[in-house]
Structures are given as structure tokens and as C-alpha cells.
Amino acid sequence: MMTPQVLTIAGSDSGGGAGIQADLKTFQMRGAFGTSVITAVTAQNTLGVHDIHMISLDNVAKQIAAIGEDFHIGAYKIGMLGTAEMIECVAHSVRQYDFGALVLDPVAFAKGGAALLQNSAISALKRELLPMANVLTPNLPETAMLTGIHVHNQDDAAQAAAILHDLGVDTVVIKGGHLDDSRSAICRDFVFTRDEHFVLDSPRFDTPHTHGTGCTFSACVAAELTKGQDVFSAIRLAKQCISSAIGQPIGVGHGHGAVNHWALAQDDFSGSLKE
DSSP: OOEEEEEEEEEEEEEESHHHHHHHOOOOOOOEEEEEEEEEEEEEEEEEEEEEEEHHHHHHHHHHHHTTTTEEEEEEEEOOOSSSSHHHHHHHHTSSSOOOEEEEEHHHHHHHOOOOOOGGGGIIIIIIIGGOOOOEEOOOHHHHHHHSSSOOSSSHHHHHHHHHHHHTTTTEEEEEOTTTTTTSSSEEEEEOOOOOOOEEEEEOOOSSSBBBBBHHHHHHHHHHHHHTHHHHHHHHHHHHHHHHHHHOOOOOSSOOOBOOOGGGSSSSSSSBOOO
């Protein structure tokens, strides 16, 4: 039997909490063999992003080709791309191979607020990658960036999702961790397919250790898809996983610490998940 194989195309986080490092940890803990294409190297820790070095477009294209020529990728996720040129390079390169379902995490900002996507790249993201996305996982600032809609409730989320569907996305997961009612005990995500929608609630934890939340969530969705889960089951399980990873914090760094990737291997997740 062939081992499930999954690919991440993203930036490197030297602090180990987000990006390529978070994705590979997630893949491993969820039982999928992870491969990677690095688009950028960041000098980063829990206190912030101190430097970004973009990898050459030629090398990124060759990394993608190396994966495509040897591995059987059942699903893949794309995270930090940074520039319009990188977006165009990645989009062109992945079209040459059958990598399965695409989970697109439109990474625009680091946890501390540093910009990870140039303004000039937003139109390229909409044009090149949104039409390819089977699952799109924006947080609220990224949703506003892509649609112009600031989500405060489910009606706002539905309007934003409709715009994203029109841009070609199949399933939209709007992550509500930044909602105005952040003092609520509930963290709410909005899931929209073209035909139906769901609300997923989980406990909200009072912790600064949330670095890598978005990367880990999208990587978990990709891992479950490559193992044969349907889209909604993958999203629901990823929500359970990230709730467990946040709810069982580990102590690393002096700022926004990483989520607990060890928690992703558990079969029984802490906290309740309501639909």
C-alpha cells in the first residue's frame, strides 16, 4: 500500500512554529508523508519577523519539478508566497503536475503583524491561484484583503464567501479567531461550499501561544484530504486538531509561542466542537 503523500509550498520559519516547519510537523503527526517547496527563508522567532529572503524563481520551479517527477502527491497546500512573481511561478509550475486538491492559505501577515505579502501580489493571487483552490482558509484580515468585506458576523462572512466563490474557490473557510467578540468563550469559523454552509465552534483559550495556527490548520486539511477524507470531514477534523493544539500549550520563546503540534496525534481531542 502506498503511503499518503502531501506537499507544502511555503516559507521557512526559523522559530519552528509556522510555515514549512509547522506544515511538516502537522503532516507527520496526522500520518501523511510530507514533502516541501521553500519559497522564502525568514529570520523569525516568537517575537517577530526580522528578515525575509526570497528564494529564486528558478529554484522554486525546480523544487516543484523534483517533487512532481518522483512523488505521488494526493493533496497540497500553499502558504507564504510573498510576491506577484512568486505567485505566477508557483501557479505555472504546479499546473504541470497532478498534485490533487489544493488547500490555499493566503498568508499575508505574521502573528506579530509583519507583512508577508506585497500589495502588488494581491491581484496575482486572485488571478492565478484562487481559481485553482479547492479549499481557501483566510483569517479575517486576509478575507478583508481579498474581498473588501470586514467580517463581523455570519451575514458578512456569507457575502465575502460569495465573492470568493465568484473568483473560483470551491470551499471557503473563514477563520473567526479575530472576531470583534474575541472575549467570547467560543471561537467560530464559517465554512461555505457553493451549495451549503456550516458554522464550526470550539472553545476560545486565553493564551498567547497561537503562532502557526493558520499554517497548522490548512496543513491538517491537506493531510486529511491526501488520506482520502472528504472536504468537510477534513475541515471538521482540522478544527478539532487546532483547538487541541492551542488548548494544550507548550512553553517556547518569549512572545507568541507556537501551538502544540504533539497534540495533533491524539484521537480524542480536548474541548467540544459544535456545528
